[in-house]
Amino acid sequence: LRLKSRLAKFLRRPRPVSLDLHTILIDFRHIHLCNIAHLVHDVYFEYTLCKRAIARLFPGKELVALIPDSPPSWVCAVLDFFHVNFVSPDETVRGTAVYAKRERRIGLLPSVFGSTPEHLPAPAAGNLKVFLDRKNTRRIINSAEVEQTLDRRGYRRYLFEDMSVQDQLAIIMRAESIVAVHGAAIGWICFKGSERHRGSPWNLVEIFSPGFTLVRGYRETASVLGARWAGVRGRLTAGCLRDTDGRGLPHARAFEDFSVDPLSIERAIDVVEGRMDPLHYVSDRDDLPT
Numbered sequence: 422l423r424l425k426s427r428l429a430k431f432l433r434r435p436r437p438v439s440l441d442l443h444t445i446l447i448d449f450r451h452i453h454l455c456n457i458a459h460l461v462h463d464v465y466f467e468y469t470l471c472k473r474a475i476a477r478l479f480p481g482k483e484l485v486a487l488i489p490d491s492p493p494s495w496v497c498a499v500l501d502f503f504h505v506n507f508v509s510p511d512e513t514v515r516g517t518a519v520y521a522k523r524e525r526r527i528g529l530l531p532s533v534f535g536s537t538p539e540h541l542p543a544p545a546a547g548n549l550k551v552f553l554d555r556k557n558t559r560r561i562i563n564s565a566e567v568e569q570t571l572d573r574r575g576y577r578r579y580l581f582e583d584m585s586v587q588d589q590l591a592i593i594m595r596a597e598s599i600v601a602v603h604g605a606a607i608g609w610i611c612f613k614g615s616e617r618h619r620g621s622p623w624n625l626v627e628i629f630s631p632g633f634t635l636v637r638g639y640r641e642t643a644s645v646l647g648a649r650w651a652g653v654r655g656r657l658t659a660g661c662l663r664d665t666d667g668r669g670l671p672h673a674r675a676f677e678d679f680s681v682d683p684l685s686i687e688r689a690i691d692v693v694e695g696r697m698d699p700l701h702y703v704s705d706r707d708d709l710p711t
Contacts (some may be wrong), residue, residue, distance in 0.1 A: 445479070446518040447471050454496050457586075458608030459558075464488070465503050466611075467521040469533050475519065480563040487514060502586050502604045527641050535613045550576040551592060553601035557582065557677040559630050561602060562682075570683035571600060574690060581606040598694070600626040600686060607639050612645040624649045624693035628681055631657045632674025634665065655679035 452463050462485060472484045486526065490511035500507050502640050508514075526594065552571045554564055560566055576598075592601070593609040599609050613623060625643045631654060643650040662672040666702045678692070693698040 456605030458605035461608045548597035549595045551596040552576040552578045561677045562680040598624045626689045630679040632673040649693040655681040
């Protein structure tokens with residue numbers, strides 16, 4: 422019975438799909454395509470890097486990205502927007518493959534994103550101060566208070582979850598200063614290192630929830646692209662301390678909503694804009710220690 426079961430399973434297995442000899446595959450099926458940041462930093466980055474190498478080493482070969490089967494429609498739309506050739510079969514694929522080493526690739530960002538494809542938006546007139554809020558997870562509980570504070574500094578609030586890919590990228594390209602809750606929306610900053618946007622100073626203030634234990638965030642990316650960066654941590658709670666330190670669960674509250682001190686955000690903006698030295702900060706509030 423066991424042999425018959427194995428034989429029946431083998432006969433039901435679809436036959437492998439073979440690609441022609443002029444195609445080279447790059448396999449992204451191991452990547453969790455859950456947000457735009459993974460598409461930009463993983464798929465687009467490695468695809469562009471390998472495509473340039475193949476054009477130089479193997480003229481006439483076409484690079485095709487292999488992604489998980491049944492991808493969401495927005496993933497296909499973004500890959501089409503980036504002009505990435507891709508296939509998403511649910512069968513075994515046979516063909517020639519290429520792999521990109523992922524170690525310390527942060528230094529390659531300027532070269533990979535240095536030549537902006539012509540279909541990407543050019544910067545429009547005027548510079549924006551952008552506040553990127555979140556709609557579903559890691560939301561700021563006192564968002565109205567934060568928005569009011571940032572509004573006085575000339576910032577405008579955006580929810581990228583409600584916007585098209587083209588509009589998201591256009592806003593990031595125009596932004597001279599970005600205040601954002603850590604998340605996929607910040608992934609677009611890679612394109613600010615392109616030829617058409619290089620040389621324009623810009624800043625990033627990245628807000629972390631207290632339960633999000635990622636150390637660097639987009640700090641290295643901003644540094645490589647020539648931006649000034651500052652981080653702000655949300656208000657720590659007893660439950661976060663209990664789970665993170667007491668129970669040893671660093672990711673238990675990574676997506677939890679949180680509150681953040683608007684004054685801390687203002688001070689971070691002062692730091693990235695060069696108005697204040699972070700090493701010589703003295704609080705002007707009576708309820709905080711100096």
